[in-house]
Amino acid sequence: MATRDDERLRIKPGAPKRPDGSQSGQRTQRFVSQVLKQVSKAGAKASGARGAHFASTFGRGRVAAGLACNRLGADARRVVIKSRYVMLKKAGAQSVSTHLRYIERDGVTRDGERGQAYGPETDTADLKAFEERGKGDRHQFRFIVSVEDAGELEDLRGYTREFMRRMATDLETRLDWVAVDHWDTDNPHMHIVLRGRAANGQDLVIAPDYMAHGMRTRASELATEWLGPRSELEIRQGLLREVEEVRLTSLDRALLRHATLDRVDLTLQPNDRPRQTLLRARLQRLEAMELAGRIDANHWQLSPNMQQTLTTMGERGDILRTMHKALRGQQRECVLEMEPTRPVIGRIAAKGLADELNDRGYLVVDGIDGHAHYVRLPVGADLAALPVGGIVEMKSAGRERSVDRNIAGIVRDGLYRSVDHLVQLRQEGVADPQAGVDAHVRRLEALRRSGIVERMVDGVWRVPPDFLSRTQAHDAQRAADGIIELRSHLPIEQQVRAQGATWLDHQMVGDTRNLSPQGFGAEVRGALQDRRDFLVEQGLAKRRGSRVVLARNLLATLRDRELAEVGKVIQHQTGLLHRPLREGERANGIYRRSVQLASGRFAMLDDGMGFSLVPWKPVVEQRLGQQVSAIVRGASVTWELGRQRGR
Incomplete structure (x- = not known):
């Protein structure tokens, strides 16, 4: 029986699916990009390597990347470059200013002072002007360049400028960039922000090969010229240190590269006995960590998850060092729960960026439970709004409150x-x-x-x-990663005699059973006792034997007293009449600014003749300079931001 062509089964593979099961052509390109990224991480050869095909046929620098792949010798200085390609429209209007403000933050210089941005021709770059020039750019490049033994470089800025000049030659265009040197880590490094616009006004497109290999080659060449090649003794000492490291090392990468089905054969390198000795010593160390097993004298079996385990152990070691430095010798049990499963309340002992390239921060929180917690902040959290010494609460998202x-x-x-x-x-x-x-x-x-x-x-x-x-x-x-809330910007030492409804007062009228008798919990207990003594002095509490009875509506009384004092100060500064709000009263006016008080943050609403202080919420900040309305009920507030209908 004859069959017709239109009755044949034809299989048409679909595009890779999203996590929710839907399909999209845009996700296909992202999937391919992810594959190329993982191939690059696995150590794929550059497009100019012998026997390899060109990995890319677009973008500037592809020729330079192909020519530079075989230039580096074993004695070249090592350089690590982390790069990020940022689509500005997708990243948001504040992405550039936030990142520039971060790289110029306090405490990054040799002397612990504020960082200073510089450019190709100046030591004091104007970041606002740089941001203004890039208003219409489609994208932006952000790099972190970390040179081995960077502390020995006499002029880190000169090195950066020469590196960017060579990079401009490879890309065949003038580059508009700013950079800031950071000395706040074990190894000094440079943050470089490059505009995504070429000199001819077109988008600057850099070949993937140049991003993956060419830049690192140029930086390594320059570092070798300035510091000289590494001696055999330096190379061997570095490898000897790696033998005992509890992290992923170059020796581990060499083992993974030469392994077949996670099995290593040391007889494949009979002419390189010193290196074989180092690899054998590293395998013995991995065996002690239960990440490798001996088959015989020359054959070893690697654990399938060896790379991931070593990477995680290295990160854990870095976190512990950060926490010990933040605690300054205070004895605490450290909790390394990146995303807490229960609320964490405590004092900010230290803060910083866990991922400098993506501006994702962390906090070291000295908790009221007597433990020290390492907390990774949600994406986009503003570190500047979380002062060291302040009181924060970290809640896990998606859990019942x-x-x-x-x-x-x-x-x-x-x-x-x-x-x-x-x-x-x-x-x-x-x-x-x-x-x-x-x-x-x-x-x-x-x-x-x-x-x-x-x-x-x-x-x-x-x-x-x-x-x-x-x-x-x-x-x-x-917030998929958790919700961070600043409970007080004041350290508990300053809250003891503060005129306002402090975090200590909220703890006093609430439940104090969750305060640990050790660590920061013990400090809070002592501060609460001092706060009670202060309230007795102010007539807001009475002693009855060993008990202290607080005045009725204590929090509202303290808040109203502080608002009255601050209102007088602002009234004297502006000439506007301060109008305290009553329960259920509506406040209308232009949102002028916010003020941070012991009782919290308050928004100033100006109606032309007077002003009111209303509890601030993040939702109102985008309405700065605009007409808003709010209704106050106790310590709560209902903001009405849209256009209101009248009769």
């Missing part, structure tokens, strides 16, 4: 009423029930803006039946 459980427990007939909650807290004997209600109202207002709950009238919200699951999904969508 206690405040949400409380709201769900008080709901009756689908409604949450703040009056009912206040009565319940008073019956339970909570020290400051109004402050507890205010905290829940703030959470409800945040959820209202996201469409999860609905405010019926003041103090009443409609809560859906699937409230807890929806709030968890909401938090997970906001």
Whole structure:
């Protein structure tokens, strides 16, 4: 029986799928890029290597990359270059200014001072002008250049300028760049930001081969010229140090490169006995770490996850050194949980960037639980807004919050009423029930803006039946890596006698059972006792035997006192009349600025004749200089940012 062509089965492979199962042509290109990136990491040869095909046929520098691949000898100085290609439209409007501000941050010079950007012809580059020139650029390049023994270079800036001149020759165009030298790590390095625009006004496209191999070759050539080639003694001493290292080393990469099915045969290099001896010593060290097993004298079996394990162990060692340096000899149990599974509250002992190229920060938090925590910050978190010594709380995203459980427990007939909650807290004997209600109202207002709950009238919200699951999904969508909140910008030593509702006051009216008797928890206990003594002096607490009874509505009283004092100062500075807000009163005006107080951060709303101080929220910062409206209920606030309809 004859068959027709249109009845034949034809298989058409689809594009690689997204994590959610959908397909897209744009994701196909990204998938290919990821494959090329992994091939490069695995040690693929440059396109100019003998017997290899050209990996790329586009971009500037591909010819230079092919010619430079075989220039380096075994005695050349080693250079590590990390590069990042940033699409400016996708990265966001503040990406460039944030990165430039970071590389010029405090504490990066030899003397611990603020960094100074420089360029091809100047030692004091104007970063604002550089940012303005790149307003219309499609993309930008960011590099970190780390030269072996960079501390021996007499002129790090001169080295950077000569390196960029050679790079401009290879790319056949003038380059517009700025750089900052960093001396705040074990090995000095340079941050270079390069505009993605060539001298002819077109987009600067650099060949992948040049990014992967050519730049490093040029930098290594220059370092060898300036410092001289490495002697045999230096090379051997460096390899001997690698034998005992608890991290991924060049010896490990050599073993992985020559392994077949994770099996190493040392007889394949009979003429290089010194190196074979080093490899054998490294294998014995790996055997002690249970990452390799001896088959016989010349054959070894490597663990399949050896590379990943050694990389992780190296990162762990770096983190522990960072934590010990931050704690300055204080005895703490270190917790290296990158993304905490439970809330972490404590004092910021140190901060920095775990990933300098991608501007992802970290905090070392001296917790109230008596432990020291290494916390990786969410992408985009502003390190400048988290002062060392301040009090922070890190919450894991997507986990159920206690405040949400409380709201769900008080709901009756689908409604949450703040009056009912206040009565319940008073019956339970909570020290400051109004402050507890205010905290829940703030959470409800945040959820209202996201469409999860609905405010019926003041103090009443409609809560859906699937409230807890929806709030968890909401938090997970906001920050996949966790939520960081600054509880106080003041160290606890300054909070003891501060005029305002401090973090210590919130701890006092809350539950102090989670304070450890050791470490920072013990320091907080001592500060709370000193704070009680101060409140007694101010008439806001009374002693009854060994107990101290706090005044009613303590937090509101402290907050109102501080706002009244600050209001007088601003009134004297601006000539505007300070108008304190009453419960449920609406404030209208132009958002002029924010002020950081012991009671928190407040926004100044100017209506032309006077001003009001309203609790600040991140959502209002984008409305600086614009007309906004807010309703204050205790310590909570409802911001209305859109155009309001009148009668």
